Amino acid sequence: MPVIEANNLTKRFGPLTAVDHVSFSVEEGEILGFLGPNGAGKTTTLNMLATLLRPTSGTATVNGHDILEESDAVRRSIGFVFQDPTLDIELTGHENLDFHGRLYGLKRDVRQQRIKEILKVVQLTDRADDLVKTYSGGMKRRLEIARGLLHYPKVLFLDEPTLGLDPQTRRAIWEHIQRLNQDENITIILTTHYTEEADYLCDRIQIIDFGKIVALDTPDKLKARLEGDIVSLVFKDSAAIPKIKPLLEKKGWVRRVDEVASDNNHAAMSRMMQAMRGMASGNMGGMMPSMSFGGAAGRSKIPKHMPQKIVQGIGGGNGENGRDGGQRRLNLLVDDGGHRIPEIVKLVDRTGAVLESVELHKPTLDDVFLSVTGRNIRDERGSFMETVRRYRIVREARGQHVRG
Ligand SMILES: Nc1ncnc2c1ncn2[C@@H]1O[C@H](COP(=O)(O)OP(=O)(O)O)[C@@H](O)[C@H]1O
Ligand SMILES: [Mg+2]
Structure with a gap:
């Protein structure tokens, strides 16, 4: 049983x-x-x-x-x-x-x-x-x-x-x-x-x-659901992505292309810290409790009157705040990724876009999550208060009075 x-x-x-x-x-x-x-x-x-x-x-x-x-x-x-x-x-x-x-x-x-x-x-x-x-x-x-x-x-x-x-x-x-x-x-x-x-x-x-x-x-x-390799492209300027994505999608050897926030736990954490520092200096006024961001459909609900510094601090990784709003990347699922990299780089080069990094890896659960939900698992979508609460847990876990 x-x-x-x-x-x-x-x-x-x-x-x-x-x-x-x-x-x-x-x-x-x-x-x-x-x-x-x-x-x-x-x-x-x-x-x-x-x-x-x-x-x-x-x-x-x-x-x-x-x-x-x-x-x-x-x-x-x-x-x-x-x-x-x-x-x-x-x-x-x-x-x-x-x-x-x-x-x-x-x-x-x-x-x-x-x-x-x-x-x-x-x-x-x-x-x-x-x-x-x-x-x-x-x-x-x-x-x-x-x-x-x-x-x-x-x-x-x-x-x-x-x-x-x-x-x-x-x-x-x-x-x-x-x-x-x-x-x-x-x-x-x-x-x-x-x-x-x-x-x-x-x-x-x-x-x-x-x-x-x-x-x-x-x-x-x-992980085996995603057959092939993940080639991850980070661009100097995310504005290039809409132009390049369809070109890659046309290639027979590209199984799928996803646009995701180029983010990791560390970046998410530093955004949170930045937001908290903004709060500590009183910038957030009384707007906190009802605020949410990076919501269900990935749309930010950051109030317009919010100070720019904090807006970047919170929403940055979602790339919703223009060029300063964090990088985005293209993740390609490719047959035999290692051999395709030169061709990918050449294709990008011809569009005039500049690549900051190219990464090759076997599919991870991050890639699986992306493939079944269409979104990056690290994209923030809890309420603001939830984020603050989690920040407290994290700070508590890291502990001020650490010994042994
Ligand atoms: N007591 C509650 N009242 C209203 N909304 C809640 C309550 N508890 C959780 N939620 C909401 O329900 C959703 C799921 O929350 P939760 O189960 O805590 O998610 P997770 O643990 O996966 O982070 C979130 O949108 C959260 O804000
Ligand atoms: Mg929970």
């Missing part, structure tokens, strides 16, 4: 359908990932499965318990690590776990035994009696995972487990997650917007976009 079976789970918030008829099942021992951009509906889906949020329609069973009829049994049978940090940083690691164990009604001796055991699993034994505020971002995350496992759940939900962590710490957390899955036989459902994370960790990936599951498969099979 599947550990989780979801049938047409749907959640509406007013006019917004955050999760739209989502159906899937999870087998025991699996690591299943929800991969999607900010605002795709990942947290909402997890919250419904964990009975923290009631579906508008549809239902699901978790460990054989109905999420609508048997919410207590569902909650007892799962562990949950939230996207937002929820540790009490003024308590020690041990105290945080002990508090949680009491909430779940674990008897004192069972509790102490289990805390010892689980601290060892996440390798925090020697820091257990230090205040959490002295922990690094990775240690905090590990403590939250330990807390989620305290009451012996067989299923663990991880909502963006490595959000904001640096690459090295992220990798260490991945290894912890893998070990839990393999050595402790914990079934794991995780969400992420990091394609590398989904690729590395998940047995199967569901790509979710605007509340809908748009693809479900193993990472390898998802």
Whole structure:
């Protein structure tokens, strides 16, 4: 019997359908990932499965318990690590776990035994009696995972487990997650917007976009959908793109051409930082709460009266603010890409456009996401407040009081 079976789970918030008829099942021992951009509906889906949020329609069973009829049994049978940090940083690691164990009604001796055991699993034994505020971002995350496992759940939900962590710490957390899955036989459902994370960790990936599951498969099979190589072209001036795109599309050996923001996590982060600095100096006035940008159809809703500096800071990567608005690139799916590069360069050259870089790679999950949704997974489309919230998580994860 599947550990989780979801049938047409749907959640509406007013006019917004955050999760739209989502159906899937999870087998025991699996690591299943929800991969999607900010605002795709990942947290909402997890919250419904964990009975923290009631579906508008549809239902699901978790460990054989109905999420609508048997919410207590569902909650007892799962562990949950939230996207937002929820540790009490003024308590020690041990105290945080002990508090949680009491909430779940674990008897004192069972509790102490289990805390010892689980601290060892996440390798925090020697820091257990230090205040959490002295922990690094990775240690905090590990403590939250330990807390989620305290009451012996067989299923663990991880909502963006490595959000904001640096690459090295992220990798260490991945290894912890893998070990839990393999050595402790914990079934794991995780969400992420990091394609590398989904690729590395998940047995199967569901790509979710605007509340809908748009693809479900193993990472390898998802990537195998794109046959060929990706040749990625960055131009000195993005204005050249509309002229060049149709010329490439005419070539028989070009399977598809996508225009995408030439962006990465680092660039997105520095835009966010820039925006925050603008806010700190009071530039944003009272317009923040209702603002959104890079919306559903990729159209920016940045108010006209917004100071130019901040507009660039937020919307830059979407290339919607003219020439200063971040670069765009053309991604081509090409048979035998390596051999076609000279021909591509020649074609571009004849139009008079100047190439800044040419890159060749095997299709990644980023390319898969682009091919099934038509957009770059890194294009920002959460609300502004969501972006601010995530920035706080990231800053918290990076931690000011890092030690050890
Ligand atoms: N309590 C809520 N009220 C109104 N809208 C919400 C609420 N929670 C989430 N949303 C909206 O639902 C959509 C999906 O959100 P969420 O599930 O948090 O996405 P993700 O976790 O994939 O980033 C977003 O547009 C978000 O703004
Ligand atoms: Mg989320």
